[in-house]
Amino acid sequence: MSVALFKREVWAANILAGLDETLVYAQPQIVNRDYEGEITSQGQSVRIVTVGDPSIFPYKSGDTINYEDIDTAGTDLLIDQGDAFAFKLDDVDKAQVAVNPMMKTTQRAALKLAAQADRFVANLYTGVAPSNVVGTTGAPVSILATPTDAWDKVLIPLRTKLNRANVPATGRYVVVSPEFTGALLRDSRFDRVDASGSSEGLRNGIVGRAAGFDVLESNVTPVPTGSVQVIQAGYPGAITYADQILETEALRLESTIADAVRGLHVYGAKLLRPEGIAVAYVNPAA
Known part of the structure; x- marks a missing residue:
C-alpha cells in the first residue's frame, strides 16, 4: 500500500470492524449504545435519555382511567478515553513482504485497541450495587474444591442476585476468565459451544451456556488483588458505551523513505444501572 491509495473512511471502518470482532466486555451484546449525538472529539459528551416506568393500578369495569406523564431523564456520557497507534514501514522492508504489511499491522493495532477498551469497561464493576456482590477480595470464592463449585458457588448466587434485582432474564451474560472456564469444563x-453443533447467535468470546447465562471468556477479567479475579454477570441494559475512530491518517515521512499510519480511538462507558450487574470475587488458584 502506498499513501496515495489510502482511503481514510475505508480504514476507519476496517479498524472499527476489527474492534467489533474482538471486543468482549464492550461488544454490543454486553453493553448498549443508547446514546444521541455524533462523536467528533475526545472530551465531548453524548446524551443518554432514560424513560421511567409507568405506574400499575387496580381497575374495574367502568372505572375512569387517568393517564400519567412518563418521566424522562438524561445523563451525559463523557468520551474521555483515548488510545492511539502510530507506526512506519521502510520502503525496503515493505518490498520484502508479500502481504499488505500496512493493513496487517493496522489490523493488529485494532486487536490492541479492543483490549484497552475492554479493560476500561470491565473495571466499571466497582460501581455494582452492594447487594449484588458474592464474596470479597479478602474472602474470595474457591472454585476448584469440587467439579460443581464454579456453577453452584458462583453462577447460581449471581443468578439469584440478578433475579432479586428484577433484572430481565433475556440476554443475560457472564464474563469469566480462562481459569473459570476450566473449572466449568x-x-x-x-x-x-464447541460441542453443541450450533453457531447460532455466537458472540465474541462465547464458550457456552450455564445457569441461564451466555458464558463469555476474556483475558482481561479484572484482578483487584493477588490471584483474585472478578466474574461479572448482567444484562445489556446496565452499561452504555460509545466509541469512534476519530483519526486514521497515512503519511509519507520526510525524514526517511517510509510510509506511516496513525489512528485515534476514543470512547466512553458508564454503568447506568448498578443493580443490573452482579459480580463475584473468586480465587481459581485456591
Missing part, C-alpha cells in the same frame, strides 16, 4: 451441566 469439569461440570457436566456446562453446555459448551
Whole structure:
C-alpha cells in the first residue's frame, strides 16, 4: 500500500470492524449504545435519555382511567478515553513482504485497541450495587474444591442476585476468565459451544451456556488483588458505551523513505444501572 491509495473512511471502518470482532466486555451484546449525538472529539459528551416506568393500578369495569406523564431523564456520557497507534514501514522492508504489511499491522493495532477498551469497561464493576456482590477480595470464592463449585458457588448466587434485582432474564451474560472456564469444563451441566453443533447467535468470546447465562471468556477479567479475579454477570441494559475512530491518517515521512499510519480511538462507558450487574470475587488458584 502506498499513501496515495489510502482511503481514510475505508480504514476507519476496517479498524472499527476489527474492534467489533474482538471486543468482549464492550461488544454490543454486553453493553448498549443508547446514546444521541455524533462523536467528533475526545472530551465531548453524548446524551443518554432514560424513560421511567409507568405506574400499575387496580381497575374495574367502568372505572375512569387517568393517564400519567412518563418521566424522562438524561445523563451525559463523557468520551474521555483515548488510545492511539502510530507506526512506519521502510520502503525496503515493505518490498520484502508479500502481504499488505500496512493493513496487517493496522489490523493488529485494532486487536490492541479492543483490549484497552475492554479493560476500561470491565473495571466499571466497582460501581455494582452492594447487594449484588458474592464474596470479597479478602474472602474470595474457591472454585476448584469440587467439579460443581464454579456453577453452584458462583453462577447460581449471581443468578439469584440478578433475579432479586428484577433484572430481565433475556440476554443475560457472564464474563469469566480462562481459569473459570476450566473449572466449568469439569461440570457436566456446562453446555459448551464447541460441542453443541450450533453457531447460532455466537458472540465474541462465547464458550457456552450455564445457569441461564451466555458464558463469555476474556483475558482481561479484572484482578483487584493477588490471584483474585472478578466474574461479572448482567444484562445489556446496565452499561452504555460509545466509541469512534476519530483519526486514521497515512503519511509519507520526510525524514526517511517510509510510509506511516496513525489512528485515534476514543470512547466512553458508564454503568447506568448498578443493580443490573452482579459480580463475584473468586480465587481459581485456591
